[in-house]
Amino acid sequence: MPFDIKHEQLFKEIDYPLRYRPENLVKSTGVLFGILFIFLMLFKPFGVYAPEQKINYFIICFLHALSPALILCIYFSTLNHFRVINSNLKKWTLLQEYLHVALLLLLIGLSSFLMRDLIYSNPDNWSLRYLWEEIRNCYLAGCLFYFYLTFAAFYFRFKKVVAPADYLFPISCVTENIVVSEISIKTQVKQDDFSFMADHLLFAKADGNYVELTTNRHGIITTELKRITLKQFEAQIAVYPYFFRCHRAYLVNMTQIEKVSGNSQGYLLSFNAAENKIPVSRAQLNGFNSLYEQLRAA
Numbered sequence: 001m002p003f004d005i006k007h008e009q010l011f012k013e014i015d016y017p018l019r020y021r022p023e024n025l026v027k028s029t030g031v032l033f034g035i036l037f038i039f040l041m042l043f044k045p046f047g048v049y050a051p052e053q054k055i056n057y058f059i060i061c062f063l064h065a066l067s068p069a070l071i072l073c074i075y076f077s078t079l080n081h082f083r084v085i086n087s088n089l090k091k092w093t094l095l096q097e098y099l100h101v102a103l104l105l106l107l108i109g110l111s112s113f114l115m116r117d118l119i120y121s122n123p124d125n126w127s128l129r130y131l132w133e134e135i136r137n138c139y140l141a142g143c144l145f146y147f148y149l150t151f152a153a154f155y156f157r158f159k160k161v162v163a164p165a166d167y168l169f170p171i172s173c174v175t176e177n178i179v180v181s182e183i184s185i186k187t188q189v190k191q192d193d194f195s196f197m198a199d200h201l202l203f204a205k206a207d208g209n210y211v212e213l214t215t216n217r218h219g220i221i222t223t224e225l226k227r228i229t230l231k232q233f234e235a236q237i238a239v240y241p242y243f244f245r246c247h248r249a250y251l252v253n254m255t256q257i258e259k260v261s262g263n264s265q266g267y268l269l270s271f272n273a274a275e276n277k278i279p280v281s282r283a284q285l286n287g288f289n290s291l292y293e294q295l296r297a298a
Contacts (some may be wrong), residue, residue, distance in 0.1 A: 010095040013073050015248060016083075016285035017097070029073040035145070037065035052120045060119055067115065068108045074105055101146055102139075180260045185228065185236050192227045198240060202256050202271045203278050206230035206249040214274060216256065225247030244291050246280040254295055 009107050019028045053060065079100070083089045113134040116125040133263040184195045184269060200215040211230050214223045226233075234251055242254045252269060259270040265286065267280035280288050 010098075011093055013091050014097075015281050016090075016092045018283055020080070022077070022080050025073060025076055025080070027171065029069045032072055033065050033069035034146070035149075036068060037061055039066055052122050054119055054121050061104050063115060063119065064112065067111045071105065071107050071111060073098075075107065076214055101142075105138050105142040106135065109135035113137060133240055155174060155248060168233075183237060183240070184232065185226070187226070187228045187232075189227065194226055197256070198253075202274055203250055203251050203252040203269075204230060204233060214271075214276065216271070216273055219273055237285070241291070242295060243263065244284075244288065247285050248281065 018024055024268060041058070079089075110125070113131050116122070116130060116134070120129075157189050181198055183198050184193070186193050196213065197217075200217050202214045202221075205212040205214070205281050206229070207225065207231055207261050209227070211226050211228055212223055213226060214221065230245075230249070230251060234243070234245055243251060244254055245251045246267075246269070256271055257269050258272045261270070261277075262280070263267045264282075264285070266282050267285065268277040269280060270277055
């Protein structure tokens with residue numbers, strides 16, 4: 001529960017939320033607008049004297065729903081842009097999540113205050129009293145909506161997740177059309193370039209500006225450290241569909257997985273003859289399930 005979070009959990013790095021990512025931001029904006037508009041129309045939470053309203057209540061609801069949606073879209077579009085060009089911003093923690101939400105609610109509260117003169121004919125529209133009321137009400141309602149929608153998102157996302165018991169590993173038996181080949185990797189320093197057999201690689205682990213490659217060659221497990229980031233490594237093997245980035249720090253060979261355990265909170269992947277268990281983060285569960293189905297159908 002969010003109210004029972006330990007101090008260290010606030011600083012623990014987590015996956016960047018799907019709802020803020022560029023491919024989902026427009027959908028998140030639309031959902032927020034729709035929920036707020038329907039809520040305002042049905043429950044009429046405004047405690048304003050009706051004769052003070054300059055415009056129709058329908059338009060008031062539209063504006064009060066549109067403003068937060070636009071601010072959400074602009075705010076996280078800007079943040080996503082800076083996350084691309086600045087690697088230091090790519091880390092995400094619960095503390096960052098709550099700070100960004102707090103700042104977002106403050107901006108929404110300020111926008112509601114600035115709209116007052118457009119909506120209401122009240123001589124005190126620009127008073128500190130109404131500034132405080134708009135920001136306070138925004139935080140009260142915003143926190144309620146945030147935690148409710150977060151829990152709802154978790155619930156429906158996990159309902160879609162296929163249980164690991166439904167998987168039949170290894171899937172190499174249903175991917176016979178995959179051509180085993182040697183993959184050449186280029187690094188920033190030519191003398192560090194290397195190659196490996198696609199069917200030998202079990203998984204790759206990020207280690208700063210290096211990557212640890214764990215391979216299985218005729219039953220012998222070896223781990224090699226290569227001078228390349230996991231992101232750069234992933235980009236060069238993107239043409240091979242059976243390699244999957246299952247976690248911020250891990251990339252796995254789907255055809256070499258022997259067993260999947262876990263639940264809707266995340267999976268643990270096991271490989272033949274290897275002691276390591278590789279996590280699949282909650283944010284990657286749907287992608288993992290989808291790729292598994294594609295490989296089975298290949």
